[in-house]
Amino acid sequence: MSANQAFLPFTKPTIDEETISAVADVLRSGWLTSGPNVKALEAQLSTYFGGRPVRTFNSGTCTMEIALRIAGIGAGDEVITTPNSWVATANVIIEVGATPVFVDIDPKTHNIDLNKVEAAITPRTKGIIPVHMCGLPCDMDQLYAIAKKHNLRVVEDAAQAIGSTWKGQRIGAFGDFASFSFQVNKNVMTAEGGCLVLNNEEEAKLAEKYRLQGVSRTGLDGIDVDVLGGKYNMTDISAVIGLGQMKRLEEFNAKRKALAHHYFTSFGADFESSTGAELPVADFTNSNWHMFHIVLPERVNRAEFMQKMMDLGIGLGYHYRAIHLFTLYRERGFTDGMFPISERIGKQIVTLPLFPAMNESDVERVVSAVKSCLQ
Numbered sequence: 001m002s003a004n005q006a007f008l009p010f011t012k013p014t015i016d017e018e019t020i021s022a023v024a025d026v027l028r029s030g031w032l033t034s035g036p037n038v039k040a041l042e043a044q045l046s047t048y049f050g051g052r053p054v055r056t057f058n059s060g061t062c063t064m065e066i067a068l069r070i071a072g073i074g075a076g077d078e079v080i081t082t083p084n085s086w087v088a089t090a091n092v093i094i095e096v097g098a099t100p101v102f103v104d105i106d107p108k109t110h111n112i113d114l115n116k117v118e119a120a121i122t123p124r125t126k127g128i129i130p131v132h133m134c135g136l137p138c139d140m141d142q143l144y145a146i147a148k149k150h151n152l153r154v155v156e157d158a159a160q161a162i163g164s165t166w167k168g169q170r171i172g173a174f175g176d177f178a179s180f181s182f183q184v185n186k187n188v189m190t191a192e193g194g195c196l197v198l199n200n201e202e203e204a205k206l207a208e209k210y211r212l213q214g215v216s217r218t219g220l221d222g223i224d225v226d227v228l229g230g231k232y233n234m235t236d237i238s239a240v241i242g243l244g245q246m247k248r249l250e251e252f253n254a255k256r257k258a259l260a261h262h263y264f265t266s267f268g269a270d271f272e273s274s275t276g277a278e279l280p281v282a283d284f285t286n287s288n289w290h291m292f293h294i295v296l297p298e299r300v301n302r303a304e305f306m307q308k309m310m311d312l313g314i315g316l317g318y319h320y321r322a323i324h325l326f327t328l329y330r331e332r333g334f335t336d337g338m339f340p341i342s343e344r345i346g347k348q349i350v351t352l353p354l355f356p357a358m359n360e361s362d363v364e365r366v367v368s369a370v371k372s373c374l375q
């Protein structure tokens, strides 16, 4: 790494001084756990998602688990999902006692191949968890047509998709359950956290129960517990970070989009044909550009490529290794070759730096490093 160039990580949160002092105010207030800031964040998110009920949690993962529980999905049921995601997406299916059924992805979008979903439906199929990978939405018309035809509940893993749209409507503002993550790498972050967009107040009340040990209040000094819940509530410290982030969401996403656009311009029209690498779908309408990835050609060893980039001061990610090839999933009968597209992507994908505080010269630096490391 040349001495005058700082290390460029693949992502980094943008936290302003206003947010930092708001966190300090919460700490000084004495009310640290779920309180007024959680309520305020939920109200703001509900407005953001077109007035639908929204509840916050301490992770994105648990929002999906809770959505499955609210839908009554459990032992004996099958849930269809994609092998190309963070392992959380499939783990929650096992967590509620149901069986994950994988369907391979589309090689271009890296989202679940909806054309292959119907062949995987059985009489036991109760739900589907699609992922809007990198913020690029699934075909929502096709998704909900399949769900309606086969009477499936949908839990959208929209962990990466805050601010993404479909035909002008925000992801989460329509459909069935939509789950968002506020983990530190996401477009809106609360350090750790997440939210679930629900269909009605009845579901929202159930979500509150599952969030806190199944407790419901029966008066000033009374509680009852009639379902088994966990401990999933968001703190006010996290919520106030989220409020500071929500203020800047449009700005953050606009910056991401501009940087993504600059990646395409900088790679140039012949990048794919001259290197054999693949660029993402150039969607500047729907995507929130949560991540910018490239797929390396087969001839390139990813670990070696990542090391060379690291030597040039550039950190890369890889999102994701195919879930079904992890030991836990192999033990459940999954093997190599079952979902070849996810397996190839899982081995060859790299995530390039993209975050709001970057500038165009950072993008150009990454692009020239990628080109030289591919030679």
Ligand SMILES: *Cc1c(COP(=O)(O)O)cnc(C)c1O
Pocket: 058, 059, 060, 061, 062, 085, 086, 088, 089, 131, 157, 159, 160, 181, 182, 183, 192, 193, 194
């Ligand atoms: C981040 C992420 C999750 C998990 O979110 P957490 O808040 O870390 O629990 C799940 N699915 C996808 C696609 C993600 O990107």
